[in-house]
Amino acid sequence: MILNEQHTPVLIVGAGPSGLMMAAQLLRYGIQPIIIDSKQGPTDESKALAVQARSLEIYRQMGLIDRVLEGGKAAEGLSFNLDGKKAASLSFNNVGEGQTAFPFIHLYQQSKNEKLLLDFLTRHVCPVYWETNLMSLKQTEKCVEVNLQNAGQAITLTCDWVIGADGAHSSVRKQLNIPFSGDTYAHGFYLADVELLNEEINDGYVHLCLGGQGFSGFFPMPEFTRYRVIGNLPAKLEKKEGLRLEEVLPYLQNISGIQVNVKNNYWFTTYRLHHRMADKFREQRCFLIGDAAHIHSPVGGQGMNTGLQDAYNLAWKLAGVVNGRLKHPILDSYAAERMPVAKTLLNTTDRVFNIVMSNKWYSRVFKTWLMPSVLKFAWNNKGIREALFKRVSQIDISYRDSAINLQISQSTKVKAGDRLPYLKVFDEKKQEETDLHEWCSKAGFTFIVLGKLAESDLFTLAKWITQNYPATLNFFYLPPSAKNLHVFEAFEINPNRVKSLIVRPDMHIGFINDKVDMVLTDNYLRNIVGVM
Template sequence: MIPLPKHTQVLIVGAGPSGLMMAAQLLRYGIVPVIIDTRQGPTSQTKALAVQARSMEIYRQMGLSNQALKEGKPATGAVLHRGDTVMARIPLTEIGVGQTPFPYVFMLPQSKNERILLDYLTLNCCPVYWETSLNALRQTGDGADATLQADDSTHTLHADYVIGADGAHSVVRKQLGIPFSGDTYAHKFYLADIKFKDGFDDDCLHMFLSNMGFAAFFLMPEERTYRVVGNLPAALDKDGITFEEVLPHLRAVTTQPLNIENQNWFTVYKLHHRMADKFNEDRCFLIGDAAHIHSPVGGQGMNTGLQDAYNLAWKLAGVVTGQLAPGILISYAEERMPVARALLSSTDRAFNVITSQSFFSNLFKRFIVPPLLKYIWKKDKMRTDAFRALSQIGINYRDSKINLHLSHNSKIKAGDRLPYLEIFDEKKQEMTDIHAWCSKPGFTLITIGIVQENYLFALAKWITQQYNLTLNFFHLPPSDKNQHILDTFEIRPGQRKALIIRPDMYIGYVNDIIDMDMMDNYLREVVAFSPLTP
């Protein structure tokens, strides 16, 4: 193993999905962090399972989506059962067509997510220091001194910035003294990865509800293999409980024979819903489970951690390289804490409905939930809204101080995720999409409409002189094949639009006129860019 350095620009504590994504994103900007983890190596357990569309979009921007697609599979639907009766069947195949390149719920175990990201780190010469723990953390005026334990030796490292990605029991968070407010659900639950001899004859997610509790079967990439989640009855709450002892209860809940071929993993645990009171303290930041944990409803946990890293990394990279003023780091907590807070609230409500065994709750789940789900799925808008929430493409930062909206647009505003739109490239005479235009690190300027060629040259010159390699530039002239893009951004005949897309593919700036001084003002004063010296 490469010896630990005495100094690093960024120390990442924790090499789970959030920490690995943070490291991978920093590498895109030429920053090689030090990343440590107490484990011997990456997890071999399934753990989190669903990779939502927004996370797949990140993988695509990084050039990793094809590998992810090979490793997992989409869920074709969700089926709600009560005993032998199918109460509702919700199709999920291409539910989000036209909204994203990944219009489905994708099943890819956490172990495979970690392997994909680890391979990316390896290709970029960034090692993970396994079996290395953080013993102490002391903040200084210019960073933090970390005391690390590796094997039998103690090592002191000075980091300009520290990222706590070390899970629910985060040492970083505890060292910073940040409260982790929330509670623990009263009941215990179990997880099992099971291969069945004769599993379900589809690629759906199956949920069984009964007066005795619930059981959910989440599709895994391997044939006839499922992640099983269920409530542990009080009578079985004892040390050393085995899956064989739980199996009779599972069969009673599902009224299925459940012929088991192989049990790959089984654990019993309590669930928590907690959130850190702060997401950073000076130069130390919390992401993923170190910042927030919640119920597994909707497969949001791992994806939210990936989004935390994605949001923070480009800002931190800009500060470390001197391109952005340190003040932009404040926007990480301002943007991500409301997302985490809303997620805790929504998953908590849904989880309480699913797990409650009260008389009225059972009536509600039996007679109200199934027809309600069917009604929602028949309504295009409700179905679209449900997918946007589940996939996380509906998250916006409209209230963020680092966005600027100077447009009559009422549908798409600064702070929104850049919508996925297919484009016919008139210059190359081929199809592409607006997300592909934003694949390079840095900001992206997109001008739309009729613009004189000499002004386009002036824009290109301004970018080269002031924002070279930090602001990419594309122009889309009006055409019949691309009229849908003008319609999406509410551009009427004769009008123009300027968009500046943030590195995380959120719209930072929208203006109905294309003006270099106004764009320069946004980049200098709002984003706090440090332009190049001509």
């Protein structure tokens, strides 16, 4: 497709999961971006596999969740194998029950995520311009001028904003001269997308195998008997060109203790892993998201999900600025909120990965003798199990230190900056069950009042919202009732008291007040968020 436009409010460079999510989110707010990619088309390789609960919550808000659930499956659990023998088995059955509508780890390939988001873009008449390269980029105070190569033609395009979602080798990041600090892991690795005839692992569990020669993993894919197989390359094969799966199989079988029976090999590749992070996520009118901003080991299935959340965090802020509804300083909060998340993730995955890969004697002792017992103990402890799920599912990510929060509350459990808790709500008027996340399904901020308000006060509040924030605030009111007592307990609301909160478009709480005060609410929206 030939690119004819000369100007766009937002140019997105890169049509992987992060870039596609960025485009999809902007479309929800009425912004029509241009999205380009140097590839010939969307990937048909499975790549990333796990979709965590926080990403599923985003898909639910977008109205796409049914398709995601139908096209994938939940992992049943995690099985650890040491030197060919099962050492521990951890069931994922309802591991996150009560914490999210999706209390599991969902297996849904990156290629399917991309197809899902591409279909969303197509329905909103937003094409991807494939085989289009960013050649150069120059910024001024008012715009960004880019030179592109599209369909064999040189094109100059002016943009109000540019999003670099173009992966680890980001052209945007290089054009901005932003350092990508970090290192490359010493070992080489392989990845195979295969169909296996092995009943012993056909139980829906992820099977991780550790041995003297390294590690291997079998990840069940949604398709029956199909698996993602990963592992480290043995030293003698590290530098061999044209390596084939058949040459790796003996080492895989030695580490796993399984006679691997391959029926079909759909994809096999070798690669090196990196742990790097951009020194900045923003340079004037340009932003970095996803792998362009941070890359790390695949421990815990965090990479693609983190990129999706980068886009989710930035899109509503940028859309508000482009639409003229939010002041420019809101954009500073993107890097302020997401860089600490990326740094913590980088450090955590690096530590775990180094333990797995270490062949030092004390690491071997830990993995062989202590790790199975530690894992079983931790998983049998409800508090630890829930904390681990929150971390892996990314529902525990909070922006409490963000400058766009305001906490005017004595509450200690839920604070401004936290993700809105998933709590079921019984609607007394409609006599039906819903939940707080469902209340936040519309684009924009959600104003929630919990507690008893006099009818006249409720009318005054609704009128104030209509007059001052008709296109900004979606309003919900929950009076106390026996069936909703757990909601009031979660927010630490005393009897005969009220609490008001404003939930950001990304379902993080921005404002909590122990009363309903229109002056303080207006101050938050005008002076802290920057609503115009």
